[in-house]
Amino acid sequence: MKHLRSIDELGLDGLNKLLQLTDHMAEINQRPVPKVPALRGRTVASLFFEDSTRTRLSFETAAKRLSADTMTFNVSTSSVNKGESLRDTVATITDMGVDAFVVRHKSVGIPWQISAWTTASIINAGDGAHQHPTQALVDCYTIREATHAQNFAGMKVTIVGDIKHSRVARSNIQAFSMLGAKVTLVAPPTLLPPDISHWPVDVSHDLDEVLAESDVLYMLRLQSERMAQGHVPTLREYSEQYGLTQKRVMGLRSNAIVMHPGPMNRGVEMQIDPSDVKNSLIHRQVANGVSVRMAVLFELLGSGSNLGGQA
Template sequence: MIKHLRSAADLDADTATLILDTAAEMAALSGREVKKLPALRGRTVVNLFYEDSTRTRISFEAAAKRLSADVINFSAKGSSVSKGESLKDTALTLQAMGADAVVIRHSASGAPHRLANWVEGSVVNAGDGTHEHPTQALLDAYTMRSRLGRLDGLKVAIVGDVLHSRVARSNILLLSTLGARVTVVGPPTLIPLDLTDKAQVSYDLDAVLPDSDVVMMLRVQTERMQDSYFPSAREYSRRYGLDVPRLRKLPEHAIVMHPGPMNRGMEIAPEVADSPRSTIVEQVANGVSVRMAVLYLLLGGK
């Protein structure tokens, strides 16, 4: 088993599949009255969050607690440069406290890679800047697999601000490892110039929808408007938002995903978000199972 999960590139197909299979076993637990496993009793998992993200933090917290780990929440808001101690000093502190795993969310890309140099335990990337969010990709893959029965050969459209999206980066890597075919869609300003050959690029959402099994909408921050990535929220929504007429262009079986939090009315219409096609709430539930599987396997749970 790998020691750290810093990037979806750390996962080969076998490892990723093992995580998804393990997550399915974990999910079976949540139907029981007692949801707890003793697997990580006596182990310490630190949630080191430099960015506010209640949903991701409680998802990891729930995952660790269901495995009986001791959980320490370390909220280190604000940059390590402007105030407070450096990431390295924080790492040494966590090391001294005997952290077996550190789950890190940070606004700087690559912070988990730096952290892994300074702690002996496992490092799990819970989102780093505009780099990656590998457990999100795993829960997305898990959701696709449980809804559609497979990943190999699936056609997945990832729509929106790919340039700044850590969710998109991790999904492109993981989905291509697992045999899915990814097309990224968005205005050219929000698609990186030198995208990997692991994904196709399209600027035309309407053309891509009829041939998609999955359409994953990314959150688009309205701040991007001020920086001239697109002229207005209205124009963005008109060209790249998923509304009801566009939903009808999808094949019958296709699902709609969103990593949340959503801008209803911007990249996704409320009727679409709440439709039976949408897996948005399911994704949240699957997040706990997948993160249980990751912690269990990284920490060699038994």
């Protein structure tokens, strides 16, 4: 495996391999000294053109626990402000000797574009509303950890909220259905992409209707900048219809799981404190983020699976 750019590029075998590898990394994170020398001498550069807290920090932590060196590229203090192009920025960092780029950018397809410009591995940490594969890996791993299910056959996953602008939703829909889950999307018509007839999903506009049947309830952040674009009439109306309220929590199955990729909008899609939900896995999602990203970095840079595969 050379790059991790999207879930469909990864495929089911790759997905399972990374989830299995994550078990090993999770054990390392339990040790009194959670650090192994596996990627000693390797360098990982974070290239974030969009804001991030957990993704960037968990990649950085993951790289350090594997003993890789890290470089962080901060757009606001970089030569991008002097007009340096993306291509020149990538070339400059490549010349310093980098083994992997972790890339987040507002434009779709940037990770593919960058991989044409460098010999380093590319990890997509979010491109526009397209893909966020490591988040999907985190979510699959978290569900697997909670349910002890090796695959998700027969599992009903409901994804609620701003599907249209969500790269997390797109990666998760691919990953969940690859593992055999049945995915239902719940959103107002204005927050669904125009044509999803070829997506492996059911669509509903009524959260209460599907609530009682869901094994996993996956809440998405309402990207508040969308308000201005008239996608939802008012925040209050949105949270009435699509937010997780105390009443809706009562309507969940006793063993149903609640997830959220963060950052959370309290009072909008989350009307209650997640710690009040019995089976909330939101903290596990963050904790597993480091183990999953260790697995990804090790697979790309240390596993030797590229040996002989490339010139």
